[in-house]
Amino acid sequence: MRHDISFSHQLILQQAEKRLRITVDNEVAAKLSVNDQLFLHDQQDEYRVIKATVSAINILPEGSEIVLSNPDDNYYVDGHMHLEYGDLSVEYALKFIEEGIRKGLDEVDILDHTHRFQEFRDCYEHLRVFPQQDQWLNGPGKFRSSLAEYDRLIEEIRKMRLPIRVRFGLEVCYSEDTEEMLRGILAEKHYDFLTGAVHSIDHRLYDMSFSDELLWSQFDGNDIYCSYYHSVMACVKSGLFDRLAHPDTIKVANIYPSYDLSDTYQKLCQALKDNNVMAENNTGCHYRYGHPDIGLSDQLLAAFRQNNVRIITASDAHRPEHVGSYIKEATERGKL
């Protein structure tokens, strides 16, 4: 059986030891058995984890001593996958969860775009100024579910005893124009996490089949990058989000600015840290759009690491078989 518990930062730092002894409340110990898998999540950073096998439990009056063997600090998380092409049913969600187990992941995080949910319809009105985007927003998948349906799914999955941690959130399409509207809707919701994403620049989506016509052929690359990072900074500073989705996905069109992005990246690192927002290392750009980077660019990944920005790996899977795509590679890259 698997158990996830929050544990002391100091202990997590001593992870080099081959064999660990920890003390836990007898209440916690009562739930453990020898050979169970224990996941110790750092109290200061839940994605810094030691996983280990319970090899002995010694019940003592002042707290139980647990002996752990085979400690491993590789925590494989896929922090971003969509149920977008299916319904909000337990059966469909389990296909993603089972694929995560099959790929040897420790956690899968399910989210859907806010454009699935009717509650967010008004937040997309600003994109309808262009007929291509209006048509896209009138498509069959958009605004077809309610957050109440999503809440029911979450409740059902949480009742199940699964060998993998499953968390639920939303990928929120952020724009400065709709920030207050989003704040109002999100204030009443309590998901495990909220991921902020910038998908449009000056009301134009940048990663669609029509984006060439609406955006890339209309504006200078430098201006597009400036506007994109301006919105990304506002997204991080809004205080609405726990995570920033695919921070450098603007590279999807393979157009690059002629100016150096180092300054922009330094400011982004500072904003992420000041606002306690994790940055995704999202591999979707690689296998969904054919970009050579497996996740973040070397330059941005290095900036995040030098500045101790917390990073979460993510596949952006839209189909069950894509869960975990390049997650182990991205995890390794994040350590180099």
Ligand SMILES: [Zn+2]
């Ligand atoms: Zn996205």
Ligand SMILES: [Zn+2]
């Ligand atoms: Zn996504």
